[in-house]
Amino acid sequence: MIAIERKRTERTKEPFLLMLLECVECREPGKCVHGIDNLVSVLLSATRETDVIGWHKDHRAIAILFTGLAADSKSACVGAILNRVSSALQDKLFSEKFVQLSITLHLFPDDWGNDGSGGPSNSTLYPELHETDTEKRGMLALKRGMDILGSLFLLILLLPVILAIAIAVKVTSxxxxxxxxxxxxxxxxCFTFLKFRSMRNRNDHSQHMQYVKQMIAGNADRVSAKGKAEGVYKLVDDPRITPLGKFLRRTSLDELPQFLNVLSGDMSLVGPRPPIPYEVAAYETWHRRRVLHVKPGITGLWQVTGRSRVSFDEMVRLDLHYASFWSPWLDFKILMRTPAAVIKGAY
Known part of the structure; x- marks a missing residue:
């Protein structure tokens, strides 16, 4: 229900509040000395018919979803809800029972990245992310096996190319x-992402940051690029890029070190491209799902179908489609289509 309500909020822009009530003395299911099961009738009198009440932890913690809050007065709504529920509980419970209740509030949309992680600041609002059934665990183990074997094979196969590029980067800038x-x-x-350096050392990234924010907001124009009359959503002729870097980017050879990220488990061979934290800070709420459900990858559905020629929203939809319908067979098909996408070039 929490996951469904998050998606509803993404569409309607109306926040919701998750309230959790737990008896601080309860340690085992069904052994609550203060009868938390009996609180439901009290809570029903303090909530609306559209609010959802259920177990967050069986017979230990009750959850209430207060839906459809006003976006422009969230603080006032949260304060009014807390006062109403607290008053109802105090009226019906003895004081010693009331003080044994722990009440926590969780508002969605939540703030991302305040702790420097670039991700959700409140894991309580995303309970399904850590629930994996047996079948899915088997599929993920298969995907991890493909990642390890594939990245090791390609690193060994491309070792002469990797060494040649490393020497070229070092001697040219x-x-x-x-x-x-x-x-x-x-x-x-967050993790440390590796690429061959294609830019001059110690650059100002403000130009890229500004363009990315415009692209995410849908305000960026396509830029004409050589061989692409329709233009691309990308900074073209970036003065920060070295002559060798232009070749490496056009051929995607700058991304070969990411096989080390795959080996370490931070990335997969196939998945959405990993964003920079300042990109995530500019995301709409629904954009965030692209970094929640699957590992980022070296190649993916976006790279082999649209790449820089599609808008940011279209890219996110491709990533969400991949996350919803992922399978080893889909990964295999994307990997087989990747060489052709690379030959066409990054633009």
Missing amino acids: RGPIFFRQQRVGQFGK
Whole structure:
């Protein structure tokens, strides 16, 4: 119900409040000395018919979803709800029973990245992310096996190319061989993302940050690029990029070090591209789902179908489609289509 209500809020823009009531003395299901089961009748008198009441933890914690709150007066709504529920409970319970109740409030949409993680700041609002059934665990184990074997094979096969690129990066411009950057992975967890350095060292990223925010908001125009009359959603002729870097980006060879990210488990061979934290900060609420359900990947549905030629919203829809219908067979088909997408070039 929490997951469904999150999706409803994404469409309607109307926040909801999750209230949890738990007896602080309860340690085992069904052994609540203060009879938390009996609180439901009290709570029904303090809620609307459209609000949802159910167990958050069986016979230990009750959850109430207060839906359809006014977006422009969230604080006032939350205060009024807390006062109404508290008053109802105090009227019906003895004081010693009331003080044994723990009441916590969780408002959605929640703030992301306040702790520097780039992801959800309140895991209580995303309970389904950590629930995996037996069948799905088996499929994820198969996907992880494909990632390990595939990345190891490609690293060994492409080792001469990797060494040649590393030498070329080092001798053609000052700075490190690898570009390291914090990216947001599955469940909003940040990790160190690796690429061959394609830019001059110590650059100002404000231009890219501004363009990305415009693109996410739907205000960016397509930029004409060589060989693409329809234009692309991408910074073209970026002065920060070295001559070698332009070749590496056009051929996607700058992404070869990401096989190390796959081996470490931060990424997969196939999945959504991992965003930068300042991109996630500019997301609409529904955009966030692209970094919740599956690991980011080196290639994916967006790369082999649209890449930079589709808008940001269309890219997110492709990522969500992949997350919903993922299978080993879909991964295989995407991997088989990736070489053709690379040959066409990044633009």
